[in-house]
Amino acid sequence: MGPLIPLDIINPGWNNVIALLIGIAFGFVLENSGFSSSRKLAGVFYGYDFTVLKVFFTAAITAALGLYYFHFVGWLDLSLVYVNPAFITSAIVGGIIMGLGFIMGGYCPGTSYCGAAIGKIDAIVFSLAMAVGIFVFSEFYPLLEGLYTANYMGSVTVYEVLGLPAAWFMLILIVVALVAFFVADQVKKRVKKVNY
Amino acid sequence: MSKTYLFLAALLILLGAGLIVLEGRTDEEQISPGAILLELHENNRYITTDQLAERLIEGDPTIQLIDVRDPYDFMDFSLPGAKNIPLPDLLIDESREILSQPGRDFIFYSTGDVYANQAWMLARRLGYKRLYVLSDGLNRWIETIIQPSAPDPTLPQEAIDLYQFRLGAAQYFSGGQIDVQTFEPQEEIEFTRKKKKRAAEGGC
Numbered sequence: 001m002g003p004l005i006p007l008d009i010i011n012p013g014w015n016n017v018i019a020l021l022i023g024i025a026f027g028f029v030l031e032n033s034g035f036s037s038s039r040k041l042a043g044v045f046y047g048y049d050f051t052v053l054k055v056f057f058t059a060a061i062t063a064a065l066g067l068y069y070f071h072f073v074g075w076l077d078l079s080l081v082y083v084n085p086a087f088i089t090s091a092i093v094g095g096i097i098m099g100l101g102f103i104m105g106g107y108c109p110g111t112s113y114c115g116a117a118i119g120k121i122d123a124i125v126f127s128l129a130m131a132v133g134i135f136v137f138s139e140f141y142p143l144l145e146g147l148y149t150a151n152y153m154g155s156v157t158v159y160e161v162l163g164l165p166a167a168w169f170m171l172i173l174i175v176v177a178l179v180a181f182f183v184a185d186q187v188k189k190r191v192k193k194v195n196y
Numbered sequence: 197m198s199k200t201y202l203f204l205a206a207l208l209i210l211l212g213a214g215l216i217v218l219e220g221r222t223d224e225e226q227i228s229p230g231a232i233l234l235e236l237h238e239n240n241r242y243i244t245t246d247q248l249a250e251r252l253i254e255g256d257p258t259i260q261l262i263d264v265r266d267p268y269d270f271m272d273f274s275l276p277g278a279k280n281i282p283l284p285d286l287l288i289d290e291s292r293e294i295l296s297q298p299g300r301d302f303i304f305y306s307t308g309d310v311y312a313n314q315a316w317m318l319a320r321r322l323g324y325k326r327l328y329v330l331s332d333g334l335n336r337w338i339e340t341i342i343q344p345s346a347p348d349p350t351l352p353q354e355a356i357d358l359y360q361f362r363l364g365a366a367q368y369f370s371g372g373q374i375d376v377q378t379f380e381p382q383e384e385i386e387f388t389r390k391k392k393k394r395a396a397e398g399g400c
Contacts, residue, residue: 065211072218167219171212178205 002076027114036114038106038122039196045103047191050184057177064170088151105129232320241316242331243303245340246358249365252276260300264315265307275305275337276369283311286318295324305330305337341365 004010043049070076105126115123159169261278270280304312344362347355
């Protein structure tokens with residue numbers, strides 16, 4: 001049956017409309033769960049709030065489980081699901097830059113728009129700075145292209161690279177997530193409470 | 197740690213383990229041999245050459261003809277719009293793509309209908325729906341649609357109408373000009389009553 005758009009059950013022209021609706025819903029949920037607060041977001045680095053880790057890790061494993069069960073029930077053809085192409089070097093460099101920006105600014109790209117939407121000045125500055133960053137990157141792209149496209153691996157999944165069956169990888173990921181949640185809770189107990 | 201957290205954690209692990217159990221399973225829907233046997237005995241999978249010709253002429257978009265003969269025969273002659281899936285290729289991915297188009301009637305045909313029936317049975321076993329077999333295959337198609345034989349003029353009107361339709365269809369499918377002989381139905385014989393001879397009048 002699915003995925004709905006590649007199989008033409010929904011016309012590809014609806015792509016942007018659906019993206020907009022999902023975006024609105026996503027933004028609403030982010031704001032509603034307090035992700036427009038930079039203190040809450042930065043808490044994951046200082047050890048007083050692990051909501052970000054828990055929410056996103058839970059979302060990832062829930063979605064992955066859902067995809068696989070849909071596949072087994074026959075509602076979704078997993079071979080047609082888009083897999084992001086992997087560029088290892090730029091993923092590592094980008095990850096470091098993104099992490100630094102996250103600690104310094106207190107936002108990640110999506111949540112900065114959330115914060116900007118409710119009028120937080122730091123979030124507005126963060127969003128504008130992000131736009132500047134994008135502009136600078138685009139202007140310097142010819143220089144950075146070699147780095148950007150280095151170590152291209154194609155559209156691969158982690159379990160393919162590791163050579164594990166997908167199901168085993170899922171189970172391991174779930175266990176890792178649960179252990180991470182447990183450890184996060186232990187850390188949170190030892191760190192001084194911060195009121196924000 | 198609250199009970200809810202423990203429950204949710206256990207649920208996640210259980211679902212993950214469930215994936216491992218499911219991994220080896222194929223996701224092909226198969227119907228049981230008993231059900232196929234039943235369907236095999238109901239002959240409603242057959243479609244006649246006349247029904248097929250009519251639907252093709254009307255431009256019915258739901259039709260998907262599937263030629264199960266080998267590619268050489270298919271290149272030689274095939275029905276309009278047919279796709280070639282030789283019987284040994286029935287299980288490859290491309291064939292599955294053709295057979296899983298939604299909203300279409302799949303009509304298998306071969307020279308006779310033995311191979312078409314085999315393809316029907318295999319495809320049915322794989323869980324595909326709306327499958328049909330062209331009754332007596334291309335042999336019957338040639339006999340009835342391409343080179344129809346004239347019916348005995350004494351047959352009822354329906355047979356003559358069918359023949360007219362087949363002549364038209366022959367022209368449609370072969371493109372050639374064909375002498376269309378019209379068969380006028382025999383004129384009704386009027387019965388005229390003989391006039392009675394005048395009754396003898398009185399006299400003498």
